Amino acid sequence: MANVRDELVRYGKKIAQAGLVAGAGGNISARDENLIWMKPSGFAMDDMTPEDLCGMDVDSGKQVEGQNRPTSEVNMHLAIYRSRPDAMAVFHTHSPWASGVITAGVELRPMFAEFVNDLGRTGTVPYVTPTTQGLADAMGEKAKDCDTIFMVNHGVLAVGVNVKQAFYRVLVVEDAAKSFVAAASVGKPIFFTREQVDEILSLDAVKYRTKMMEEGK
Numbered sequence: 324m325a326n327v328r329d330e331l332v333r334y335g336k337k338i339a340q341a342g343l344v345a346g347a348g349g350n351i352s353a354r355d356e357n358l359i360w361m362k363p364s365g366f367a368m369d370d371m372t373p374e375d376l377c378g379m380d381v382d383s384g385k386q387v388e389g390q391n392r393p394t395s396e397v398n399m400h401l402a403i404y405r406s407r408p409d410a411m412a413v414f415h416t417h418s419p420w421a422s423g424v425i426t427a428g429v430e431l432r433p434m435f436a437e438f439v440n441d442l443g444r445t446g447t448v449p450y451v452t453p454t455t456q457g458l459a460d461a462m463g464e465k466a467k468d469c470d471t472i473f474m475v476n477h478g479v480l481a482v483g484v485n486v487k488q489a490f491y492r493v494l495v496v497e498d499a500a501k502s503f504v505a506a507a508s509v510g511k512p513i514f515f516t517r518e519q520v521d522e523i524l525s526l527d528a529v530k531y532r533t534k535m536m537e538e539g540k
């Protein structure tokens with residue numbers, strides 16, 4: 324696997340290019356054995372180097388690498404890694420379209436196959452003040468059975484078995500929000516039924532695609 328810090332820096336740029344954060348907003352991290360590498364506080368996603376990242380010990384929560392202070396949501400990231408041993412990456416964005424739709428009380432649901440293919444289990448967490456232990460606890464708990472989490476009055480968070488999966492998840496949520504707004508502005512959005520979702524999930528093509536995603540580096 325490519326160096327975890329290099330990968331995080333590379334994906335930080337992709338997140339910024341995709342318009343999923345503004346300024347120094349949002350935060351990303353990835354697991355490297357017992358260390359969690361995190362975006363430093365006050366840095367924009369597209370303006371950090373591997374040396375800028377902060378290495379946190381997942382068990383103690385203490386910073387053991389890097390000179391900068393970690394993202395203010397450090398405890399939220401740590402809580403998720405602790406409740407999800409399979410999590411190798413956690414990407415949190417303040418995606419404008421998705422945040423708007425989520426905060427209007429709309430639960431994003433599948434309208435297209437990508438939503439079903441890529442997002443895993445989805446769920447919503449009500450507003451909790453950012454950077455607090457209360458938010459860290461709520462997200463750690465929600466991540467036990469959700470891979471993509473909609474955060475009211477805040478944004479989106481995706482757990483991935485690798486950085487690519489976490490990135491695709493935040494990307495697909497933003498597209499789903501845009502499509503929802505487009506559909507709702509001209510008519511009534513039609514969502515997939517449970518049967519349609521199950522049928523997509525049972526396709527060999529979808530299983531293969533997920534396997535490639537999860538085994539790819």
Ligand SMILES: [Zn+2]
Pocket residue numbers: 349350396415416417453477478
């Ligand atoms: Zn945030």
